[in-house]
Amino acid sequence: MSDLSTNFGGLFRNVHTSIRWLIKAIKEAGSVEKLKSNLKNVDEIKDPRLKGFLQDGKFSGNTFSSIYSLSGTMAHEPTLKAMALNACRALFLIAKHTSMLGEDQKPKDVQDLMYNDLAVFVGCLILKLIQITMFNSHEYCALDYPIHESSPAPENFDTTIGMGISSWASLINHNCYPNARRFFVCGQRIGILCVRPIKKNDQIFDVYNTSFYEEDKTARLQFMSNYQFDCSCQACIENWPPVLEIAQGKGNFRAKSPSEKACYRLCSKIEVALREKKCEFDPKTAKYLTEYISKASKEERVPSATTCYAVLILREIFRANYSFRRASFGSCE
Numbered sequence: 001m002s003d004l005s006t007n008f009g010g011l012f013r014n015v016h017t018s019i020r021w022l023i024k025a026i027k028e029a030g031s032v033e034k035l036k037s038n039l040k041n042v043d044e045i046k047d048p049r050l051k052g053f054l055q056d057g058k059f060s061g062n063t064f065s066s067i068y069s070l071s072g073t074m075a076h077e078p079t080l081k082a083m084a085l086n087a088c089r090a091l092f093l094i095a096k097h098t099s100m101l102g103e104d105q106k107p108k109d110v111q112d113l114m115y116n117d118l119a120v121f122v123g124c125l126i127l128k129l130i131q132i133t134m135f136n137s138h139e140y141c142a143l144d145y146p147i148h149e150s151s152p153a154p155e156n157f158d159t160t161i162g163m164g165i166s167s168w169a170s171l172i173n174h175n176c177y178p179n180a181r182r183f184f185v186c187g188q189r190i191g192i193l194c195v196r197p198i199k200k201n202d203q204i205f206d207v208y209n210t211s212f213y214e215e216d217k218t219a220r221l222q223f224m225s226n227y228q229f230d231c232s233c234q235a236c237i238e239n240w241p242p243v244l245e246i247a248q249g250k251g252n253f254r255a256k257s258p259s260e261k262a263c264y265r266l267c268s269k270i271e272v273a274l275r276e277k278k279c280e281f282d283p284k285t286a287k288y289l290t291e292y293i294s295k296a297s298k299e300e301r302v303p304s305a306t307t308c309y310a311v312l313i314l315r316e317i318f319r320a321n322y323s324f325r326r327a328s329f330g331s332c333e
Helices: 013-029 032-043 064-068 077-097 117-136 217-225 243-249 258-275 283-299 305-322
Strands: 137-143 158-165 180-185 189-194
Touching (some): 013 032, 013 064, 013 077, 013 117, 032 064, 077 117, 117 137, 180 305, 243 305
Antiparallel strands (some): 137 158, 180 189
């Protein structure tokens, strides 16, 4: 399988990731035949909430079953046709350049594999993995320098350094007013930061694109249509206005109390420091913001611009101080 990388240059990146997962799956199972049998057992589990879990009841992000169990929402027809075509191309190259399907399988055309049961299984699995990758992959980002470094910061300091799937992160559902936000630790791991109070037995929510306070419902629905799901969060049902966009865009913020005014001023100050790449992590500031958000969450039915601003800034503080390639608090380990 070592020559796969030299023969897949024309395939889009979701296929590359899918092939890597396919190879991992076969290594785990021991053979294509055993993999086929293992996945048949997974497919027989009717409750989607139980798929991907090991026999001991644990969910391991390092196993292929945890990836195989993720949702691969059906794409629009043109996209699905492109996926199927690329799956066929990948299958043909695998059969021609590797021994995955047997040494005697060296087809001259993909149609030569139509009546090979293992080839059909592998081709269908590649298509499923392409769909899973498309709807569950994350672009891993990192800052190119420590936020507190004295040297001048580059203009584009937030860099996408790769793509991958984190199965446990994909279990977190979407909400336009999330109680958690993901960020990337040293560009290698995904961290989840609590940005609003989460009670015992509450579901953890992230936001897949932008929160309600950043974009109106129409713009958010347009993004969601790409992933073919409708959001039924409270912000969408009640059509909450993009309060932060309105307050900052039109400059019409009006504080209702001295504490709200003080918090808004602090967030504005931190935002300036973030833009100038001069914001270091301050536990006291983080504690102040979390306490303000917790108190406001109990008092406000619809979040105010200040509360949303505090949520946004809290996440940006952690992202700025943890997401760079050279860690400011010791090694990334």
